[in-house]
Amino acid sequence: MIEMRKIIKEFPGILANDQVSFNVNSGEIHALLGENGAGKSTLMSVLTGLYRPDGGDIYIEGKKTEFSSPKDAVNYGIGMVHQHFKLVQPFTVAENVMLSIKDLKQIYNLKEIEQQIIKQSEAFGLSIDPKAKIWQLSVGEQQRVEIIKLLLLGARVLILDEPTAVLTPQEANALYETLLKMVKNGKSVILISHKMNEVLENTDRITVLRDGKSIGTVHTKNTNEKELAKMMVGRNISDVVEKKSHRKNDKVLSLNNVSALGNNGLLKLKNISIDIYDGEILGVAGVDGNGQKELADTVAGLRMVKQGSVSFCGKDCTKSGRKKRIDLGISYVPEDRMTTGLVTDLNAYENMALKSYRKNHGAFIRWDKVRSDTDRLIQKFDVRLASTANPVKMMSGGNIQKLLLAREIDSDPKLIIAVYPMRGLDIGATDYVRRLLIEQSEKGKAVLLISEDLEDLLSMTDRIIVMHGGEIMGVVNPSETSREEIGLMMAGKRKVDLHES
Amino acid sequence: MNLKLLGNWEIKKTNSSSALKKFGISLTSIVLGLIFAGLFVLLTGKDPLKLYSEILQSSVGSAYGLSETLVEMIPLALCSLGVSLAFRMQLWNIGAEGQFYMGAFGATYFALFFSNLPILVMLPLMLVASFICGGLWALIPAIPKAYWNVNETISSLLLNYVAYFWIAYLVYGPWKDPKGNNFPLTKQFPDSATIPVFGNTRISYAIFLLLIIAIAMFFLIKYSKWGYEIRVSGSSRKAADYAGMSYVKNVLKVMFLSGAISGIAGMAEVSGVLHRLQQTISPGYGYTAILIALLARLNPISILLASFLMGGLLVGGFSLQTSGFPSSMVSMFQGSILFFVLAGEIFNNYRLVRKKA
């Protein structure tokens, strides 16, 4: 139903799409796989009229078509849910929907829209309250609003860019049920994802991109993880990393009955006590929003402790701020890479100086040294970018993360806090980050790993603490626990209660 | 994003603005601005070519005009360097006018009440006083901004009026020249409180100060640790916190220095040109400086050039009248150029392409 032929898209210094051909049938879920920077987002931006291709054509129902704006594409029934939603926070769901369809002069009445929303949500299992305000909704619910918007605009082809990266496992399952219902109704779905198992379970066909070129399209039922990985990276990916414990007996960090407030002024951390040892990877499990980010901020020195104390290598540092803790050797890979961990308006080497710029004496930064350090790290960590002089926002999502990790590890810290470090990374890169963190623990560094991926937690960590409502529900040993046990604790059951019953 | 346009041309968003293209666009913008303003001149039945040549003639076409353009450039460029520093950190200090007046106030205090000091003590003392007064004045909106995130735009603007009326109070009241027939002027500064000038021009040695500050600013922003902190804080406050930079301290420091530089401009004007304090010492330098800073995209060296341009327009403005053009025409010229330069910004990101047939 849609066919892209020999699409070429060039950015300065990089061929993001190199003669990519790609087609989607009606009634199928088609996955787009590829490493970070392979050109997936670019290809979809071409399809939705956001970029104009430098070469190649798009055919819809056999007719050659040209889009000059995303609105054009929507008129042809093509819509995209971007990773960053475009919703107006203080407005209700219905008002947001109205904003986007007002342009098309179809419906104006808010009541009518509310009914339409309810109708669509019932048809596709997208339960949502049209009167709810956006800021009250979870990320998953906001995503549903985006999807409903596209449905009401008459989209027949939905493109989702890494939709499950921000969802809890339950939300992800619900999303796939919805998508299934939609293709049964004759719609098509294009799905960009790095999560191999999801792709294998839920799609009909898979197209793999590598370095801007299309490697091929396969039927999902005829392929497996290994083959896909090979198509993506061009070589075999070794199996799951073997993890041995390198935990030593020296305490690096200890929190004693720490409480802290969230951004909204409410208590987000309640009486947390944990110790992390040299060479240990301590995992933190929990449903997003249960205090993990506040925990990371508190350890990093970005959030003041309301009660309790923090000590690092045996010395009290409850009162010391972020700068002091950087000097102490606490590295931090924050969840929010684009505005916290990096300054996307600045270029790569300016970003690499973000923590080291104070190092040398005097009032000036040794930019020559920063530059050579940056070049070295880009080599070492295989960060792919067109030029270190370009603003970081021009880099692909995965490479941005690599750059950030490179900086945080290179500063030779004693403790690395990593929040969702694998989010949005391709299998190669995920694998790389896993190895990197384990390698750090082998070198005697402590790692505080906050993740939503239980597989990762179970395979990489020495201990896992489970958080719910700002409290620790219990600490488990990966080799002695089960996904079920962790799941129950994430839902608010204490470990002691579990074992009493 | 592609916008539809008439015919088979369309506007296309580009991420690739070559240096040459940007250069061409900025140039075209200025020329278009001049042409656009010229059309209005034509509408009033006057000859725009005569007007262009009049402006050029009087601003750069003669030694005197050139020297006067430099005289205007000094306060414009200093104030503009001041605001550009704050703008770097996304602090919208639009109080340069008030900081200019307060700088003049600080300098005048020493000129009037320590008039026996030798020039080599007097001028540095006046400089320091203007620096501190301008800086403290900018600190007033900076403190609520730093600690309680109170918007600095409005508070810095309102303080302009306070400064203006403070000077008014002084020159109508306690600082009025007793022998000045009751006119709102202080007495003339002693020679020791007057910045020397070049030959028989009105260009004072403050121009050296301007050059030093511009160059220092360039290195500060580009190579220094503090300049780096300013740039990071300006792009993302979260990133600044993350890197352990003290946002609060930087807001205070940046605003102080920003105001202090405008304060120096005030000293340069009263001590270098006017030689006394009076009710009105600026025809809006502090406001024009904002336009200049934006025009120059905050680059200190570009600010020098843009100030020269604006200074020339100001100088040309009054001679326009002697040729029969209304005085408001210069304001229109400034507005027109600025409008096209900002519009040109858009063309830095979009380009006109012919649709494939």
Add this chain to the structure above:
Amino acid sequence: MKKINKIGVLTLVLAMILSVLLSGCSQESKPSTNEQASKPATEEKIKVAFVYVGPVGDFGYTYAQDQGRKYLESQMKNVETTFVENVPETADAERVFTDLAQKGNKIIIGTSYGYMDYMVNVSKKFPDVVFEHCSGYKTTDNLGTYFNRDYQARYLTGMVAGKYTKSNVLGFLAPFGTPEVIRNIDAFTLGAQSINPKVQVKVVWTNSWNDPATEKTAANSLIDAGADVLAMHVDSPTFAQTAQDRGVLAVGHDSDMSKFAPNSILVGDVSNWGPYFVQVVKEVMDKTWKPTQYFGGIKDGGIIDITPFSDKVDKDFQATVNAKKQDIMNGKFDPFSGPIYDQSGTLKVKDGDKAPDDVLLSINWFVKGVSGSIPKS
């Protein structure tokens, strides 16, 4: 950011080079246009320039000066005039005077007190140009001053105000406490008291020569304080409109303001600078001009006078005022004739004496009957 800035620099450099080039072209073309312009003229025209602090359309002070310029042009065939308006009393002013001198103006007239120092500076640089400064007190070899005895007309309009007040309170809007303003307020008060000894003059300071918004507020506050006839010494006719809106009377200043408030304006003083400008030009042409401090009165060709009376002023009283005007003209009477007491009751001008010019030009005290104080140093 880095890249963009380099380009910004380049652009501006190029723009500047371009501007210099263009100015070079225009310089080349200039002589030819001058030749063309001068050829048909048989006689060299003398160029006279005027520098105004306000707009010519202020219908007050600057308007009156500009009427003088127009009069000059109409009277003398071989005079060419230009003017520059809205010139602030800042560093800009010096440039405007220099510019005008460089453009070949032979006589340059500055009409605002604040131009004084700048005119002194520029006059020294252009010894061949004649400068005339209104209301100043500094002169050089080629800078003279001129002013009129506005207090004479003030006395007469004060008489009218004194006659028609019912509340015995007159209101006066004053910009600054300069001798000129104080002299006018004093003369106005003396004139009013000559008709109505109980009269009191309330003064409000607007701190600006031209600030219609403040003037309106000030006029309202005077009316609220009981004034039923208003006068002023600022540049715009705003106060008269306010007076008319509020149903009180007013006397005008500088130009005939009856058209702005026909129901309120009783009479006004009017400055008529034209004849003086003609005189200066003639002297310059005859090479007899000298820098003087000209201070002309009613008798000097109407450089200061009063406007026609409104119908509200009855004919007999008009005759009384006109008789007083005659007395001033032929020297039988002077408004500042003793005894004059200041606000504190100190005798300032003895009975039988007249205040000499140097006292009038630096007067800094209010006469008895004025309520309000002069902003002091």
